[in-house]
Amino acid sequence: MRTFFNTRTSVRKLLISTTRPKNPSLLNVQDHFWRVEEFDEIDSTNTWLAEQARRGAREGLVARADYQSAGRGRLERTWESAAGSALLCSLLLRPGLASEDLAYAVAAVALSARGALATLSGLVPSLKWPNDLVVHDQKLGGLLAEVVAVGDELAVVVGLGINLTDHASANPHATNLWRESAQSFGARAVLDAVLIELDTRRDLLASSEGRTAVLAEWRAALSTLGRRVRVIQHDAELEGVALDLDLHGGLVVDVAGERRVFTVGDVVHLRVAEGS
Template structure:
C-alpha cells in the first residue's frame, strides 16, 4: 500500500499557477478525487458551452475508457489521468483526425524530455517504450464543435499492479522523474505548443508528419491490424497519407486504414 509520501495528491492550485497564465491555451485546471471518466466530465462541459482550455484531472477513475470500448484501470494516484477541451474551429473538419496523432506525439515528446526515456508512438494513439504500453489516448468529438482529449499515462504503476503484461510505467522504465505534477505540466505544455502550431497552420499535416515519422514505432514494421468489421490484415506499415490514415502494404496491394487495432509483429 502506497502512502501519501509515495503517491502524493495533485495540487490543483499549484498546477493552475504553473499553467494558467495570460495568453496560455489552458484556462482552468480542476482535480477530482474520483470520477467515472474525465472525458465524460469534459464532454458535458463542452456541450454546456465551456470555452477551450479546460483541463480535468482525476486521482482515480472508476470507469475509465480506452479505445474500442476498452477500460483503462489504474490504482489511485498512480497515473496522470486527464481530459482537455479543445475547439480547433480554425481547422477544416477533414483535418481534425490529425489531432488524434498530434496528442500522442506531444505525450511521447514530453516523456522523453522530463522522463528521459525513449518513448515512441504506436498508430493510431498509444505511447510505448519499446513494445510496452505507457500511455493511451482517447479522442472524442462532441457537438459544439469541440474535441475532448483524454490521456492516461502510467507513472508509479508497479509490476504487481499491471493490468496486463504489456503495460509499463515511468517508474518501471526508470524515468528521471515520477512526480505526477511535473509530468502533467510537461504534457500540457508540449500539447499546447504543438496544438497552437497546428491550428495556426489551419491543420496542415506538415506540422505533425515529420515528428510523427521520427517517433513512430509502427512505420516500417510488419503489423497485424484488426479492423472494425471483425476482419484483419497483415503487411508492412509504410507511411501515413494526407488524411492521417495508415498505409499498409499487403500481398494484395497497399491499404489505407482510418481505424484499427495494430499489433506489431516480431521478425525472427
C-alpha cells in the same frame, strides 16, 4: 439534469489553476489558457469533459483525476489503475479543423506527451499507431479521442493516460515511467509538462504549414512504420507492412501488394515469424 459524477466522486480543487513554464522565455504560453480541474475520483474524465464541451466550455479546459471508476480506452476497452499511479486526464481542444483532419489534434497531444516525458526523465517513448506511447513495444500510455459537435463546430476531447508506477497496470504488456527511467514524477508535474509542450503544437494546427510540421514529427515518432502489422477492426483482421501516414493521419499498409489506408482500428506489431 444529466450528470456524469457518481456518488463517490469528490472534487479536490474547486479553483481552476493555470499552467505556465518555470522559465517563461521557453514558450509563449498564453496566460490562463489551460485551466485544470482536479478530482480525487470520477467515473471518466473524458465523459465529464465531453459534457462540459456540449455546455459550451471553452478550449483549454482540462480534467485530471487520481482515480477513474469507469475509465475507457479504445474499442470499448476499460482503463483501470490504482489511485495515484497514473496520469489520468482529458483535454478540450477546439482546433477549427475539418473532420478528416481531427487526427492532427490527437497527434499533437501524443507528441506533446512524448516531448514532456523526454524533458522530465530523458525517456523518449515511440508512438504506435494510432494512439499508444510505447517503450520496446510495451505500452507506457494511451490516448482516446472523442469528437463533440457543438453547432457547426467540432470540439475534440482527448483523453490521456500515462503509467507512472508499478501499480498503474496489471497488463503484462504494459510498462511505466518508474520502471523505464528509475525516476518518480507526480501526475500533476507530468501534466504541466505536457501542457507546456502542447502550447506550441496547438498553434501549429491552425495552418497547413503547421500541420505539415506535425505530420513530419508524427511520422518520425512512429515505431509502426516499416513494421509488419496486424490491423484489427470490428469486422476484420488484415496483415501487411505499414508504409506511411497519409495526409490525414491514416495508416497506409501494403496488404498482399495492395495499398490500403486505415483510419480506425487497432494495430499489433508482428515479429517476422508471426507474419510469415
